[in-house]
Amino acid sequence: MNFSEYQEKARATAKYPVIGHGVIYPTLGLANEAGEVAGKIKKIFRDKDGVIGSAEKDALKAELGDVLWYISQVASELELSLNEIAEANVAKLLDRQARGKIQGDGDNR
Numbered sequence: 001m002n003f004s005e006y007q008e009k010a011r012a013t014a015k016y017p018v019i020g021h022g023v024i025y026p027t028l029g030l031a032n033e034a035g036e037v038a039g040k041i042k043k044i045f046r047d048k049d050g051v052i053g054s055a056e057k058d059a060l061k062a063e064l065g066d067v068l069w070y071i072s073q074v075a076s077e078l079e080l081s082l083n084e085i086a087e088a089n090v091a092k093l094l095d096r097q098a099r100g101k102i103q104g105d106g107d108n109r
Contacts, residue, residue: 003082010072026073033066 016025101109
């Protein structure tokens with residue numbers, strides 16, 4: 001499956017309330033799901049000495065899928081394709097790498 005197919009299929013499952021602007025609900029969902037990924041990683045280090053076994057990978061895969069779904073909905077609400085987002089991101093990273101700016105902070109490095 002590619003990003004276009006995913007975005008189209010994921011959009012068909014989107015059912016959520018419009019809160020002011022359609023982008024608000026999926027953005028809040030994205031923040032929540034990203035927090036769940038971080039929480040699972042935290043607990044792996046707390047409870048499993050940092051060992052990521054198959055059960056942990058399965059749980060993380062499910063949570064990352066939820067993150068991807070919400071990213072897809074935010075993009076759809078903004079009339080952006082996941083393909084164009086991915087292409088722009090890789091172009092930005094390759095440009096930073098070519099200029100020796102892959103490390104550091106700031107959006108415009």
